[in-house]
Amino acid sequence: MSEKIEIYDSTLRDGAQAEGISYSLEDKLLIARRLDSLGVHYIEGGWPNPTNPKDLAFFERVKSLDLNAKITAFGSTRRAGHAPEDDDTLNTLLNADTGSIALFGKTWTLHVLEVLRTTLDENLKIIEDSVAYLVSHGREVVYDAEHFFDGYKSDADYAIETLNAAERGGARILVLCDTNGGTLSSELGKILNDVKGKISINFGIHAHNDSGVGVANSLLAVEFGAVQVQGTFNGYGERCGNANLSSIIPNLDLKMGKETIGKENVQELMGFSRFLSEIANVYHDHRQPFVGESAFAHKGGAHIDGVMKVAHSFEHIAPDAVGNERRFLVSDQSGGATIVNKLRRFLPNISKSDPLVATVLERVKILENQGYQFEAAEGSFELLARRVQGVYENKFSLVHFRTINRRGAEEIEDAEAIVKVRINDQVLHTVGSGDGPVNALDRALRNALEDEFPAVRSVHLEDYKVRVLSSRDGTAAKVRVLIESSDGEDSWGTVGVSENVIDASWLALADSLHYKLMKDSIIND
Numbered sequence: 001m002s003e004k005i006e007i008y009d010s011t012l013r014d015g016a017q018a019e020g021i022s023y024s025l026e027d028k029l030l031i032a033r034r035l036d037s038l039g040v041h042y043i044e045g046g047w048p049n050p051t052n053p054k055d056l057a058f059f060e061r062v063k064s065l066d067l068n069a070k071i072t073a074f075g076s077t078r079r080a081g082h083a084p085e086d087d088d089t090l091n092t093l094l095n096a097d098t099g100s101i102a103l104f105g106k107t108w109t110l111h112v113l114e115v116l117r118t119t120l121d122e123n124l125k126i127i128e129d130s131v132a133y134l135v136s137h138g139r140e141v142v143y144d145a146e147h148f149f150d151g152y153k154s155d156a157d158y159a160i161e162t163l164n165a166a167e168r169g170g171a172r173i174l175v176l177c178d179t180n181g182g183t184l185s186s187e188l189g190k191i192l193n194d195v196k197g198k199i200s201i202n203f204g205i206h207a208h209n210d211s212g213v214g215v216a217n218s219l220l221a222v223e224f225g226a227v228q229v230q231g232t233f234n235g236y237g238e239r240c241g242n243a244n245l246s247s248i249i250p251n252l253d254l255k256m257g258k259e260t261i262g263k264e265n266v267q268e269l270m271g272f273s274r275f276l277s278e279i280a281n282v283y284h285d286h287r288q289p290f291v292g293e294s295a296f297a298h299k300g301g302a303h304i305d306g307v308m309k310v311a312h313s314f315e316h317i318a319p320d321a322v323g324n325e326r327r328f329l330v331s332d333q334s335g336g337a338t339i340v341n342k343l344r345r346f347l348p349n350i351s352k353s354d355p356l357v358a359t360v361l362e363r364v365k366i367l368e369n370q371g372y373q374f375e376a377a378e379g380s381f382e383l384l385a386r387r388v389q390g391v392y393e394n395k396f397s398l399v400h401f402r403t404i405n406r407r408g409a410e411e412i413e414d415a416e417a418i419v420k421v422r423i424n425d426q427v428l429h430t431v432g433s434g435d436g437p438v439n440a441l442d443r444a445l446r447n448a449l450e451d452e453f454p455a456v457r458s459v460h461l462e463d464y465k466v467r468v469l470s471s472r473d474g475t476a477a478k479v480r481v482l483i484e485s486s487d488g489e490d491s492w493g494t495v496g497v498s499e500n501v502i503d504a505s506w507l508a509l510a511d512s513l514h515y516k517l518m519k520d521s522i523i524n525d
Contacts, residue, residue: 002259005252006228008042008142008175008204009035009245011276012058013074015236016046021280026462026484028058029065030491031279036067038272039261040245042142042228044072048096049089059096070100072142077105077130080118084133094137101134104144104177107162108151120158124165131169142228143171144206149183152191160198167201173228174203178217181210181240188217192224204228207243209235214243219251222258233276234285246273246291250322263321270323271341271375278376278482278493281465290322297327304328336361342374346382360385371469371478371497379485379492379515380508392518396449397422398510403437403502419444423452438464438505445509458487459516466501481505485512490519 012028015021023031028045035043045062046055062071073096078087085091093101105127106112112123131141143166145151151159163174176195178188196203205221205228207214218229229252235244246269252258253266260266273291277284286293296319298304306313307326319326325338336357343350343357350356363384364374374381386392399420406414416433417440432444442461449456463484470477481496481504492515496507 002257003227004259005222005226006041006204007039007245007249007260008044008072008228008230009040009232010044010074010206010230010242011035011232011234011236011245013044013046014238014242015232015234015280017238018236018241020282021236023280024463025054025057025061027279028054029061030463030484031276032058032062032067032069032071033065034272034275036065036069038268039265040069042072042100043067043069044074044102045096045098047074049075049092056096059098063097070140071098072100072102073098074102074104077103077126078133080116080122080126084129087130090130090133093134094139098139100140100142102142102144102175103131103134103171104146105130105162105166106147106151107145107159107177108147109155109158111147111151124161127162127165128169131166131171135170141166141169141171142173142175142204143169144175144177144230146177147179148176149178149188149191150180152195153187156194160195163195163199167199171201174199174201175206175228175230176203176221176226177206178208178214179206181208181214183217184211185213185216185220189220189224192221192226196225202227204230205243206230208237208240209243210240212240214241215247215251218243218248219256222252222256234273234280234288236276236280244288247289250290250317254317254321267321267323267341270338274373274375278373278465281467284373290317291324293324293327295319296324299328339364342378342381343385345378347385356385356389359388363388367497371480372495373480374495376482377493377495377508380494380511383494383511383514383518386518386522392514392521394514395423395453395517396510396513398506399427401441401444401506403441405437415440417441417444419448421445421448423449437502438509441502441506442509445513449513453513453517455487455516455520456513459485459513460487461512462486462491464505466504469497479504481508483508483512485515487516 016023032043045058048055048059073093075089075093078084078090106123112120134141203226205218205226207217229248231243231245233245235241249260253260270291274284298307303314336352339357339361340352399422401419404416415437418431420429428448430444430447432440432447434440434443465482467480468477478499479501483494494508494511496504498504
């Protein structure tokens, strides 16, 4: 039986510290649901404190999701001079009401003396009684030894003393953090070889990528006995990012004989990686190992010839093991493995030979060439497939719309939308107003549909994102609009692309309501 390695995800906390990334509350909840379905063991939700209402709300809302993963609150040890029971940070961590808490403490003498400005002995007491206080309240403590490797290089004996203090306090596991990301693999191996003989409980690894070896250090730590790996998907994180779980997981599972999230879930890695990029509203790194679109793309003639004869002659793993697919760039050939995986979410018995796969694949290629992406727009993808399948025909169609921006005497801006839609043989002409043109368009469309389709009243917009697809075209660039909608039971994403942001918004809005009508009609049938 293969050894099991715990996957501890910090995408919602460390990942949110990356330049250019900011998750809304709804983003965090949506990502948490997908992380849970992917099979990660720990989801670090953030640092709950009164100055961070978003994270406080996350820990309250996430309780209703009934996830299998351990939701984990993150925070620091108590302040010097405070009893644990009187420390606001520790009590706020308890109030987050998570079964697991990630508590970080100081390891490096530089930080103890110059940042905390306390004594080395006092820091050991801070670590031990902070951990013990949380454990006494029934919490599992994952102790993050911040700057461990820098601390060890500065004063090895003291760095290990801090680990022993956390162990005495009752920590379940000691996580050794390369917080500055400056430790090379050769150094890390020597340090781990020493440390593992001087602690009595399990240890994990938390690596940053400032030296470009975050993944390598994480894998090496497992070889030295680490049973937990912390990281973020797509490597998002402070400065150069965290160790990338999108690479760590398949290396552990497919190459090192370890068990992480399970082979079936490993096959969902590329889909999750692209989904996360869409939700984070950043471009997906197509050169990422394993999950990038170029990871199994072949252009050189000798490479293509070799792969066609013997796949592993130019591929280190089978692409579908991580949900990716082989592409031949010269001949523009690509398989339908990704399409089959997506179709099986609502057509579980479909095979790759089914004619629907080829038809949907062709349509998706055309749309993706226009700027569409479906990883975070499963609603639009299912609509496309159901339309091709002949299961769903649009219940309404656009005749015309127009939006007008207005500014009142008090400098208050609002907007008005006029919509004409066709339902059966009837053309309805409605007006709506809102805080902006998209909000007004949404209201006008609902005014047209609600009498004939009362179910749309339950649909509400949870998130709205716009991305410019090519800055080179300036104001004429295409934009992609991604909308997340919910009817109180399910959530779904829809997408629209156009040179006109309002038109792109219409396409995504219309699909959000088409999806609801399609979903209800299939259930009723």
